[in-house]
Amino acid sequence: MGKIFFYVALVLAVVSGLIFAPEQAGLQIHPMEQFIVQPLFGHGEISWYTPTNATLWLLLAVAAVFALMVLGSSRRAIVPSRSQSIAELAYGFVYKMVEDVAGKDAIKFFPYIMTLFMFIVMSNALGLLPQSFATTSHIAVTAVLAMLVFLTVTIVGFVKNGAGFLGLFWVSSAPLALRPILAIIELISYFVRPVSHSIRLGGNIMAGHAVLKVFAGFAGALGLFSFLPIFAITAVYALEVLVAFIQAYVFTILTCVYLKDALHPSH
Template sequence: MGKLFFYVALALVVVSGVLFAPEHAALAIHPMDQFNVASLTGGAVNTFAITNVTLWLALAVVCVFLLMVVGSSRRAIVPGRAQSVAELTYGFIYKMVEDVAGKDGVKFFPYIMTLFMFILMANFLGLIPMSFTTTSHIAVTAILAGLVFFTVTIVGFVKNGAGFLGLFWVSSAPLALRPILAIIELISYFVRPVSHSIRLAGNVMAGHAVLKVFAGFAGALGLFSFLPIFAITAVYALEVLVAFIQAYVFTILTCVYLKDALHPSH
């Protein structure tokens, strides 16, 4: 039944586009234009330019500060909304770090908490109309993933020394297979920052591109424009959920990588 409704709605969208769209209107939808980096000062985009990325990254930091510092500064016995959200988030991430990375990983809780809050705020700010989604850019997510990769690797060698290499040696496997598995484990380890960054940027970018496509249809389909509007509402609700899930996935993977650094043996 659900599939039938989908195909009927899709057919109505196509038919309405043919019959009721203005004849002079061209259906020119450019969903990727929203990800263009632009200078806010009107000059060229270079290393020292203040761009829309700079602005929305700064706003994400400000929002984290307002929620976690200003919002919980009163420390009331009966917390307000901001303090409740801050305390719930704190407890949620602390429990995650403790459960996944173990007691040894709790000392890295401030770093992991900062990662989660920054990505979450950047994702939510990107859902504001006419805003810029910084986490849709691989340049941003690659830096975050790279920092996690180098931090975890350094921690692994500092804490375990050469024993950290035990992460790549599957001692439970047959001896003949261990060198092959070691190569596979080594490759997968260095692929981590790539998958870590692309997963976040790709999911955020895809959702925003779909929203832009449906918005373009809504502006061009005339009488039946309400169909894409319904789709936009549904996709937007999904994007709110994705904004949280992607921040959560990035953070829990960080905890998993940290656990491997702290306890590298298979």
């Protein structure tokens, strides 16, 4: 039902823009401009040491995680405050996820997985603020997170299992003639993991923000009929709030699945 409303609102907004929008030759919508990395101070070329808008919002995400998980729960009150309640709920949620998906022997990796989840969910949430910068919409950010997971899982797999980790690619339950072919397929899919892991997060965040920008452009062009894209913006924004959590959850649970493969590689 929600998807039907979304597409109906989109069609109405586009049709209304074509029919009723005032003629403004200079009016142009550039939904991708919001993703441009710019220096915080001055203009010019960006070097590896240049403070940028991406740097600022990455630091704000780290600060938000610290404020919630450390400062917000520092009192350890018997009757928790709101911040302590949220921190405890997040802690219990991720802990249960790691235990259920990857097994009890994966609990030692809980701090790492918890850090991933909180950083991504905070980055996604901060990216929804007006005039903010969605850091997780950039593959440069999500690819680093995905590669860290990939390297961690691979190293853990070989350290714990040695050559037995290669059993992950050998489907012993399949007919003998098919096993080499399946091994190649499994090997390719394994190395594709960081690509899909990063693009899934970055693509979803970028798409949602671009749609919001397009509807905002329609709202500025339609005049009397601007209520149509405003309704659409409200619906899409509510969806993006949900996506901010879901994408962090998906990234984290896939990390747990990959970790389970490293700890128990045999098919």
